[in-house]
Amino acid sequence: MSEELDEALQELDAGGEAPAYLLAGEEFLIRKAAETLLAKLVPGGTADLNLVTMDVAAPREVASELATLPMFGGRKVVYLRDPEFLAPKKGRPDALAKARDAWKANRRKEAARRVLGIVSRAGWGLPELENPHADEWERDLGITLVDIDVQFLKEVAQFCAAEGLSATSSDEGTLVSWLNGEPQKGQVLVIAATDVDAKNALVKAIKEKGRVFDFKTVAKLRDFKGQLDKNAVEQLGEFAKTTLAAHKKVLGAGALEILIDRVGGNFRLLQSELNKLALYSDGNTITKKDVDLLVGHAREDEYFELSDAVTKRDFVAAKKYVDDAVAQGNHPLMMLGSVAGIVRSMLNSYERVMRHSGGKPPRNYNEFQSRVWPGIEEELKARKVKVPHPFKTFKDMETAGTFGRQALLRGLVACAEADLALKLGGDELVLERLLWTLCGKAAAWDSQMHVIRRENER
Secondary structure (H helix, E strand, C coil), X not given: CCHHHHHHHHHHHCCCCCCEEEEEECHHHHHHHHHHHHHHHCCHXXXXXXXXXXXXXCHHHHHHHHHXXXXXXXXXXXXXXXXXXXXXXXXXXXXXXXXXXXXXXXXXXXXXXXXXXXXXXXXXXXXXXXXXXXXXXXXXXXXXCCHHHHHHHHHHHHHHHHHCCCCXXXXXXXXXXXXXXXXXXXXXXXXXXXXXXXXXXXXXXXXXXXXXXXXXXXXXXXXXXXXXXXXXXXXXXXXXXXXXXXXXXXXXXCHHHHHHHXXXXXXXXXXXXXXXXXXXXXXXXXXXXXXXXXXXXXXXCHHHHHXXXXXXXXXXXXXXXXXXXXXXXXXXXXXXXXXXXXXXXXXXXXXXXXXXXXXXXXXXXXXXXXXXXXXXXXXXXXXXXXXXXXXXXXXXHHHHHHHCHHHHHHHHHHHHHHHHHHXXXXXXXXXXXXXXXXXXXXXXXCCCHHHHHHHHHC
C-alpha cells in the first residue's frame, strides 16, 4: 500500500474525506487498493445500501447516481470501474481487450457499452461499427484492427441495434461541474482505472479537489538493508498465484524471489514472464532452475540500484550488479557507460553547488534552501531543464561531497582508462578494477593504456 493511500485512510479515520478518489495503474494493485478504500468509506453492512458499483456508465449517469441520497444516511459512494471516457484516445496497447473479454464471458451489454464508449471518443456511432474501416480506426483512435476485430465490431453493432443501444456523449463536463460545485459532505466518487488521460478535464479536477493515487508498481521493493520487502513479496506472490492458477501451476521454493530479483515490481512484466514460464514448464511446479534459465534481468529500477551502490562506495553490491548484467549478455562497454554517467552526474552536482555557494557548501537542508537553491533553480529554468525537487538536489550534493572534486575527476580518468582497456581487448576484470577504484578499495589506476595504444598504432 502506498504512503499516499495510508494518509487518505488516516484522514477518513479522523472524520475527513475527499469528494473524489482516482486510483490509476496496474489492475491488480488498484483493485486491492479500492477494496481497502471502500471498506473504510462504507464499513460493515452500509455497503449494501450506500455503495453503487458502475462499470461502463456515462458521465451523466454517474452524476445522476451521485445526486441520489443514501437510503439510511451516511456516505453515498459511487465506485466506477475502468470508465472508457477517462482512457487515452490513443496509445493503449489493446483498447478492445476488456470489451472482448466481457463479450466472451457473455456480458454482452457491458461489452457493447465499452465499444460504444471507445467510438464516442472519435465522435462516431453505429455506422462506424457496422462498417469499420481499419485506416480510420488507426488514424482517429490509434487502434490497429485485424480481421477478428472487424468481425467482433460487426457483431457488437448487430447487438446494439437489436437492444437499442447507441453511443452516448463521453463529455465528462457534468462530473467536472459536480466536483467544482463543492459536493455535499458524504457524496464520494471512487474511480479505479488502468489507463487514464492525464489531460482529461476530470482527471485534472480530481487532482485539484480530490486525491489521485498511482499504482504502476509495488510501493517499496526492498527495505533499508537492501532485502526484499515482506509486504512486496506477499503482494507479488499473491499476484503470481492468481496468474498461474489459470495454467494450473504454482511456483516452487525460491522461484518467486529469483523472479522478483529479475523483473522487479512491474506487474505487466511479471505477468508476461509468468505466462512464459507456465508454457515452458512441463510439470505443475515452476522451479528456480526454470526461472534462472528463461527470465533475464529487466527491472526498471536496476540503474538506480547500480547508482546507489557506486555512490555509497558499496563494492560488493556494485560488482554483483555488473556481474549479473554481463552474465545476461550486456557488453562491458554498456556497463562502463552507466558507471561513467554516475560519476559525471556526481561531478556536475558538486560543481553546481560549489558555484552557487561561493565555495562554502551549506551545512544543512535549511541553509541549502535559503542560500543555494534559488540560484540553482534559476540556472536550471534559464537552461529550460526540468527542475528537480530541492531535497533531491541537496542529497545529490551531499553524496558528491563525500567524494570531493579530485576523487571525482580521478574517477572520470579511471573510466576513460577502462574504456580504452576494453576496446583493446579487456574483459569484465577491467570493470572490477574500476569499481575497486571508485569505491575507494584501490588507488586510481594508471594503466598507461594511452602508451600501449600509440605503440599498437605504430
